[in-house]
Amino acid sequence: MTTIALPQIIIQSESPVALAVREGLAAHRKSLPAWLFYDAAGSHLFDQITHLPEYYLTRTERAIFAANASEIIEKALQASGLSRLRIAELGAGSADKTRLLLQAAIEFQGTLFYEPLDVSASALHAARQRIEHEIPGVHVLPRVMDYTQGLDFYPAAAGERRMVLYIGSSIGNFEPHQAARILEIVRAGLEPGDTLLLGVDLQKDESTLLAAYDDAAGVTARFNLNMLARLNRELAADFDLEAFAHRAVWNPTESRIEMHLESLVAQRVQIPALDLELSFATGERIHTENSYKYAPGQVEAMLAETGFNPENSWTDERGWFAVWLARAQ
Numbered sequence: 001m002t003t004i005a006l007p008q009i010i011i012q013s014e015s016p017v018a019l020a021v022r023e024g025l026a027a028h029r030k031s032l033p034a035w036l037f038y039d040a041a042g043s044h045l046f047d048q049i050t051h052l053p054e055y056y057l058t059r060t061e062r063a064i065f066a067a068n069a070s071e072i073i074e075k076a077l078q079a080s081g082l083s084r085l086r087i088a089e090l091g092a093g094s095a096d097k098t099r100l101l102l103q104a105a106i107e108f109q110g111t112l113f114y115e116p117l118d119v120s121a122s123a124l125h126a127a128r129q130r131i132e133h134e135i136p137g138v139h140v141l142p143r144v145m146d147y148t149q150g151l152d153f154y155p156a157a158a159g160e161r162r163m164v165l166y167i168g169s170s171i172g173n174f175e176p177h178q179a180a181r182i183l184e185i186v187r188a189g190l191e192p193g194d195t196l197l198l199g200v201d202l203q204k205d206e207s208t209l210l211a212a213y214d215d216a217a218g219v220t221a222r223f224n225l226n227m228l229a230r231l232n233r234e235l236a237a238d239f240d241l242e243a244f245a246h247r248a249v250w251n252p253t254e255s256r257i258e259m260h261l262e263s264l265v266a267q268r269v270q271i272p273a274l275d276l277e278l279s280f281a282t283g284e285r286i287h288t289e290n291s292y293k294y295a296p297g298q299v300e301a302m303l304a305e306t307g308f309n310p311e312n313s314w315t316d317e318r319g320w321f322a323v324w325l326a327r328a329q
């Protein structure tokens, strides 16, 4: 009897985490993408960051909404010729500050459809339960989606205008060309007259910025180092967290805070799941995040270039953070 040897097909498929780590750490200048921060432990640490005294961003944006939510909703409806809003939110997460806007919209129109979009189904589920419980009249329609790859909203009903929230300065974590691309994606999902509410952290003195990204209690350091802890957990890597230090640096040329993890000694690290051995020199860094700080004119130019008319903006008394209401042209 003849035996026929069948060709062996080996399918190699790496997870998004494995692919990102291989690409970032095998490079000459080592880096890891900022989305790797947000596993369960990292999301919890980020939540702690938002309550730190030095991290002014969340508190300042919330104060802008607390003072101006009704006016924001009124302006979004104005000039639209339509009488009702439906609100979508990109990267909604816990949707905490959003409540102020949802509450204001309910006061105008009694009921509201709210479509939070996020990559985390569990964060969306929790936000839905909380919001429907806390703000009667809001119907939450969660969508699990990576908005950087494209957008797909539920259709608006007749007489409804859409308002998309992109708040928290999330746009600041993208390179300016990627940020513009995201605004183009949002614009493509809107009808003329719909609006975008964009929250952006502004340029300010270096010491305020450095303190916000290197707090005295060390929470941001733990957030940054959690990225290595995550690789230890998920890829069986052997990063020694004591042998790396958190560094926050202001880059004035690019107008951004950079976060890095600096190797404190010459060392080797194994990542068995990737069959990878890395070597680090003393002082060598892994670049983990950029957080761009914009001037108001730059934001308005980017909005105009991507098909929006920046109609109104609100800021705090120190001019540290600003929120734009921009209408799709």
Ligand code: AVI
Binding pocket: 049, 057, 168, 169, 170, 172, 173, 212, 213, 220, 289, 290, 291
């Ligand atoms: C989510 N993002 C707007 C934060 C920021 O300020 O860039 C992430 C962060 N990184 C360190 N602290 C907070």
